[in-house]
Amino acid sequence: xxxxxxxxxxxxxxxxxxxxxxxxxxxxxxxxxxxxxxxxxxxxxxxxxxxxxxxxxxxxxxxxxxxxxxxxxxxxxxxxxxxxxxxxxxxxxxxxxxxxxxxxxxxxxxxxxxxxxxxxxxxxxxxxxxxxxxxxxxxxxxxxxxxxxxxxxxxxxxxxxxxxxxxxxxxxxxxxxxxxxxxxxxxxxxxxxxxxxxxxxxxxxxxxxxxxxxxxxxxxxxxxxxxxxxxxxxxxxxxxxxxxxxxxxxxxxxxxxxxxxxxxxxxxxxxxx
Numbered sequence: 497x498x499x500x501x502x503x504x505x506x507x508x509x510x511x512x513x514x515x516x517x518x519x520x521x522x523x524x525x526x527x528x529x530x531x532x533x534x535x536x537x538x539x540x541x542x543x544x545x546x547x548x549x550x551x552x553x554x555x556x557x558x559x560x561x562x563x564x565x566x567x568x569x570x571x572x573x574x575x576x577x578x579x580x581x582x583x584x585x586x587x588x589x590x591x592x593x594x595x596x597x598x599x600x601x602x603x604x605x606x607x608x609x610x611x612x613x614x615x616x617x618x619x620x621x622x623x624x625x626x627x628x629x630x631x632x633x634x635x636x637x638x639x640x641x642x643x644x645x646x647x648x649x650x651x652x653x654x655x656x657x658x659x660x661x662x663x664x665x666x667x668x669x670x671x672x673x674x675x676x677x678x679x680x681x682x683x684x685x686x687x688x689x690x691x692x693x694x695x696x697x698x699x700x701x702x703x704x705x706x707x708x709x710x711x712x713x714x715x716x717x718x719x720x721x722x723x724x725x726x727x728x729x730x731x732x733x734x735x736x737x738x739x740x741x742x743x744x745x746x747x748x749x750x751x752x753x754x755x756x757x758x759x760x761x762x763x764x765x766x767x768x769x
Contacts, residue, residue: 505607508652509569512605513550515649520685524709525553527679532556532598532627535674535714539625541595547587547616548600551579555598555629565594584612592621599628603661604653610664617668620717626670628713631655637683637709650683658711670715677708 515521532555544561546554551566567580567587575581582588584599585608597616603609620626632638633655641651662672 503607505605506570508647509549509605511648511652512601512650513552516550516553518649518685520681520683521649523681524679528600528629528710528712529555531678531712532629533558535627535712536596536598536625539596541624543594544596544598545587545589545594545619546598546600547584547602547612548598549602549605551575553600555600555627556596559596561596585615587615587619589619591618594619595621595624597624597626599626599630601629601631601653603628603656604630609654609656613661613664614668617670617717622717622719624717625673626665626713626715626717628661628665628715630658630661630711630713632677632708632711633657635677635707635709640683658713661711661713665713665715669717669719671718672713672715674714675711677711679709680707681709683709 516525536556536559540560542561543563543565544556544559546556546564546566548555548567549569551568554564554566557564563578565578565580567582567584568575569581569583571581580588584602584606597620599613599616602612602616606612616626631641631650631653633641634657637650638655641653641655644651646652658675658677662675665672
């Protein structure tokens with residue numbers, strides 16, 4: 497339940513996920529997968545993390561990483577291994593533990609977008625890469641959101657400015673390696689209207705008019721990872737801990753709330769370097 501005036505982000509997440517099953521949603525997701533693949537196909541490392549709205553929308557499933565982890569904000573009884581149930585602004589991972597972090601409309605649909613970005617920065621190791629996907633307010637899609645009264649699908653998101661996201665990244669000690677917009681189809685499901693896609697691309701699809709439906713930002717974390725130091729243990733102060741369980745909470749927990757995060761993959765999967 498939400499109070500009057502409070503945004504129900506859980507409902508908007510579910511609606512946006514369902515929207516990706518529409519023809520326009522499938523076309524957008526395919527374009528985003530191609531865009532992300534162009535920028536990360538040559539990357540490799542130990543762990544890749546995608547922070548998004550659903551584990552059913554992976555963007556880079558074939559990259560050369562030993563582990564590919566996804567997060568989802570809602571519990572589901574059929575969530576597979578390798579998926580963490582958590583909020584974007586409370587990631588249940590240690591700092592400097594990921595080599596690549598992909599944020600799929602995370603800031604658009606988070607109640608705390610800046611904190612979500614800080615969390616992604618925290619778990620990313622020094623010199624690691626971040627890919628950020630967000631809706632472009634300076635586009636036909638942004639215009640529709642501005643005049644539309646609907647809160648379903650993409651229109652329930654914030655459509656934050658690309659320059660603002662770049663500024664936040666620089667404040668977090670990232671260097672922006674690439675930025676651009678893509679997907680020049682009109683925000684309409686009707687196929688006969690979207691058949692004019694070529695005309696829209698010729699008018700808008702150039703580097704001087706970056707008015708695609710979404711933007712993609714590729715950034716590198718310039719803060720180097722801390723060198724782990726072996727602690728000097730004193731036997732009199734060592735406390736015996738219980739056996740290793742899951743990251744965040746027990747697997748038996750049926751749901752989640754703001755008081756904590758849950759994960760459905762074993763702690764053994766996250767290994768130290």
